[in-house]
Amino acid sequence: MEFLQKPWPWYIAGPLIGLTVPVLLLLGNKSFGISSSLRHVCAACMPSNIPFFKYDWKKEAWNLFFVGGIFIGGVIAGLFFHHSGPIQLNPRLTEELAGYGITQYEGLVPSQIFSWSQLLTPRGLIMMVLGGFLVGFGTRYAGGCTSGHAIMGLSNLQWPSLVATCCFMAGGFLMANLILPLILKL
């Protein structure tokens, strides 16, 4: 049980995440990919006569079951395998964050940014609302996210997925190092 409580090292978790690829293929010939679920939600709830959302999303419903499972996995991990105490971080990061007044390292997201009370602040709006919008818009524009391109696409040796993965990382580096510091100061 103690192992389940503690955070897992990358060499345990990484291969487990990689195994999702063959598991989904063997269960039912499904290519691993998560961001498509957002498209299916659009197709199901508000297709609005947009050709991109006019398809039989029910035939892709497995994807919605999968993300529903991720949600339940999060609930189970929170209830039974909860790790209390602050996360172990590189001291350079804690020093930088302290400069923006972020001093709590409990939980998985900093409550000083990601909380209902912060939602309508300029910083909260940019990080939660605009950030989420970019995740949804960008992944669909790119045709996949970390799972569909970086893991599934690379596993299948697809060079467009390598291009996409490099762009994910480039965008992240630019944002985290050049733009995010300005936002965190708000």
Next chain:
Amino acid sequence: METLNTSSATSPVVLEHDTDFEVRSENAMCVNYSKLDKPITSLLKYAVAGMVFGIVLVKAEVISWYRIQEMFRLQSFHMYGLIGSAVAVGMLSVWLIKKFNLKSIEGEPIKLEPKKFNKGQIFGGLLFGFGWALTGACPGPLFAQIGYGATVIIVTLLSAIAGTWVYGKLRPKLPH
């Protein structure tokens, strides 16, 4: 397709050739329809797979905003080791599946669609990178964060759905 004449009275009829299949295959995630007619309960196995995946995401701290910040600042090897080993295991298993021509447990041959290059992978990739560094989450972790108790992330998820919708709306005007 009877979908053409909503707002495109002025634009040429390029969309007519944009058949559903083409739209779907350009987003290669969306091409694996099952030919089999299975009851909806047969999909529960994907919920179980997702649940295990979600627990791993939490326990590996992949859904931690802090770990993502470390990754983009090159301050920790954790995420690189994790994604690298996941890809290695994925590659090996795809290779084995192809080599032995394996079928799914439902008896269908396993077919992988190639991904076609378009400029969306560059522009969209960069935009997603921005969002990833802001929210500290890609789409999968959003669901796990909400489950783990960060209820405000529901707003981020709804916003991501809105982003997907706006992309669908603007798609004919965007460079691809």
